[in-house]
Amino acid sequence: MEILILAFFVLGYLVLAGADIGVGMALPYLGRSPAERREVIAAIAPFFLGNEVWLVAAAGVLAGLFPRLEGELLHGNYPVVVTLLVAWVVRDMGLWLRGRVPGARWQAFWDGAIVAGSWGLALSWGTLLAHVLLGIRGPAAALPALVPAALFGTHGLTFAALRLRGTLRERAAVLSGGAGEWRTYALTSAALVVVGVLAGLRLPLEPGSAGPLLVPVVLTLLPFLVAAQAWVWWTFRHRVSGPSYL
Amino acid sequence: MDTLDLARLQFALTAGAHFLFVALTLGLATIVAVIQTRATFGGNPVHLRMTRFWGQLYLINYAMGIVTGLVMEFQLGLSWSGLTNYAGDVFGSALAIETLAAFFVESTFLGLWIFGWNRLNRWAHLAVIWVVTLTAYASAFFIMTANGFLQNPVGHVLEGDRLRLTDFGAMVANPAAQLAFWHVLVGGLITGAFFVAGVSAYHLCRRTPEQDVFRKSLRIGIGLALPAVFMNAVFGGISFQTLQPAKTAAWTNDAGRLAEAQAEMVARFGPGDYLPPVGWVQAGGITMLTLFAVMLAVAGLSFLLMLFRPVVRGFRLWHWLLVLMIPVPFVTMLSGWIFREMGRQPWAVYGLLRTSEAMSPVTPGQMRFSLIAFCATFAVLIAVNTWLLARQARRGPGAVALGDRPADAPVPVPSF
Incomplete structure (x- = not known):
């Protein structure tokens, strides 16, 4: 059960927040003017807070249910995890700050932070996965790291196609080749889930001793967490019809 | 400095930065929720403008709390895997519940609050900010539970080379956790209260438009600050009775007590230096208590002055005093934290695991890399966000983006 709980949050992160990362990566392609951007x-604004928190939850589950693995995984990949965190911070700050001051230069700068942070996140995840899945470390991991990064980018495009209108929607649909928007989104989601599951199978998933106490608590909380997220998706189910607070 | 010192510095800078923003978050969230409640029930447009103005400042501050918190959470596994290895099965439970029961919900609902403005039903929108506020409290509660365990470990047994949780109730009911939670929560309220009072006083002093907003806000700030300062003295006072013997010895700097604490530890754990750094503990404690006295005096005086409308409007010297008070609760929070955490040294888990044993096998190069990367990023972001907070605070309610647009006019098309 511990493993299923961890898988739930990690896979949820990959599918949900993966789309935010992908949209950030594709921002210069999708949005050609400040207004378009x-x-x-x-498209991602109402969701990104509720999406990235899946990784915070996954880290919490690691800390509580797999404390040994948490330590091994994080300090065993020290430079990659540090880069991932810095990229995450930079991306988030770009999102939070871009709209707070009017002015083209300010917004262009923080848009740049969003793009750089999103690419940094995708490539860090790629490097981490290259290590876990293939055992490749260091500069040689750069090549295999591009595959998951490309997957994040594609996933972001399929999500953007679901959320945007008009020209932006057409641009986002560039890779779908006429297939339905929902089908391509389901396909990239499934691909991310497969990558996540494969990585999980390669990890020494040995639960610690807190399970008997913690698992019932987590299982009780889960319906509420899913309901809270479902409320967000329901509230913002419409296509984007204009700029948001960000 | 060796790698251990760098790892401690890195964690201290991250946690310290996090603590500053989180303190203001706890206070401002409460104040915003209360004002929004009045706006929703009373329908007074002034209260709605107040909600949006203070809500905007709350959000700018909140974003920094999130990003520093992320880095802090992951640092436990990055730099302190000795601690997670040894005690993760115990205090990791508190962290896990914090992320799931508190932060997960807080973050999800905060998105709903920001972007659901003018879109959600106003009662639902009000419920959302209260969920955000209460889960922020819950977050502080479980983090202090984890911290309380490190200060005064209870509810566990040692099995082999790691701890196992035997009594979750005991861990939560730990006085070192409970008292500290209330102390920190009320400290957050004080921070928010002086912030609101100070920003309001600035606008009253400069005679900016929207005097009504700031007269009401000033009263809320001071009306909260005075009882909160009193309450905090109570929790802080009782906490002094739960201090570890070595911390008490360092605080009093009594040679006899220090020798006694050291001798007791040597008898239990063998030769070594078991005393916390006296200078840090004393400086932290004295700063905290001195600034507490300053806050008590200013809050008491201000409580009397705010009863007179002409004084609220025109007593500029007092306005400036309140503006100068804005940083004081922050410094007090930090010094109290230094007192508590430096006084725990050299232990990561008091009496069980030394800080030097808690570290991950990280190379000096790796540690320098992460320290520089985190410090550079956070230094820039803290500077930008502080400037932004000050800018937004100065510009007043007229320039607030939060919730200023009616729901989208075009007929929305469902995307899923």
């Missing part, structure tokens, strides 16, 4: 960001 703001609308592209509105």
Whole structure:
């Protein structure tokens, strides 16, 4: 059960927050003017807080149910995890700050932070996965790291196609080749889930001793967490019709 | 400095930065939720403008709390895997519940609050900010539970080379956790209260428009600050009775007590230096208590002055005093934290695991890399966000983006 709980949050992160990362990576392609970029960001704006928190939850589950693995995984990949965290911070700050001051230079700078942070996140995840899945470390991991990064980018495009309108929607659909928007989104989601499951199978998933106490608590909380997230998805189920707070 | 010192510095800078923003978050969230409640029930447009203005400042501050918190959570596994290895099965439970029961919900609902403005039903929107506020409290509660365990480990047994949780109730009911939680929570309220009072006083002093907003806000700030300072003295006072013997010895700097604490530890754990750094503990404690006295005096005086409308409008010297008070609770929070955490040294888990044993096998190069990367990023972001907070605070309610747009006019098309 411990493993299923961890898988739930990690896979949830990959599918949900993976789309935010992908949209950030594709921001210069999707949004060609400041106004367009703001609308592209509105596609992920209401979700990004509730999406990235899946990774915080996964780290919490690791700390509580797999404390040994938490330590091994994090300090065993020290430089990659540090880069991932810095990229995450930079991406988030780009999102939070871009709309707080009017002015083209300010917004261009923080848009740049969003793009750089998103690429940094995708490549760090790629490097981490290259290590876990293939055992490749160091500069040689750069090549295999590109595969998951490309997957994040594609996933972001399929999500953007679901959320945007008009020209932006057409641009986002560039890779779908006429297939339905929902089908391509389901496909990239499934691909991310497969990568996540494969990585999980390669990890020494030995639970610690807190399970008997913690697992019932987590299982009780889960319906509430899913309901809270479902409320967000329901509230913002419409296509983007203009800029948001960000 | 050796790698251990660098790892401690890195964690201290991250946790310290996090603590500053989180303190303001706890206070401002409460104040915003209360004002929004009045706006929703009373329908007074002034209260709605107040909600949006203080809500905007709350959000700018909140974002920094999140990003520093992320880095802190992951640092436990990055730099302190000795601690997670040894005690993760115990205090990791508190962290896990914190992320799931508190932060997960807080973050999800905060998105709903920001972007659901003018879109959600106003009662639902009000419920959302209260969920955000209460889960922020819950977050502080479980983090202090984890910290309380490190200060005064209870509810566990040692099995082999790691601890196992035997009594979750005991871990939560730990006085070192409970008292500290209330102390920190009320400290957060004080921080928010002086912030609101100070920013309001600035606008009253400069005679900016929207005097009504700031007269009401000033009263809320001071009306909260005075009882909160009193309450905090109570929790802080009782906490002094739960200090570890070595911390008490360092605080009093009594040679006899220090020798006694050291001798007792040597008898239990063999030769070594078991005393916390006296200078840090004393400086932290004295700063905290001195600034507490300053806050008590200013809050008491201000409580009397705010009863007179002409004084609220025109007593500029007092306005400036309140503006100068804005940083004081922050410094007090930090010094109290230094007192508590430096006084725990050299232990990571008091009496069980030394800080030097808690570290991951990380190379000096790796540690320098992460320290520089985190410090550079956070230094820039803290500077930008502080500037932004000050800018937004100065510009007043007229320039607030939060919730200023009616729900989208075009007929929305469902995307899923």
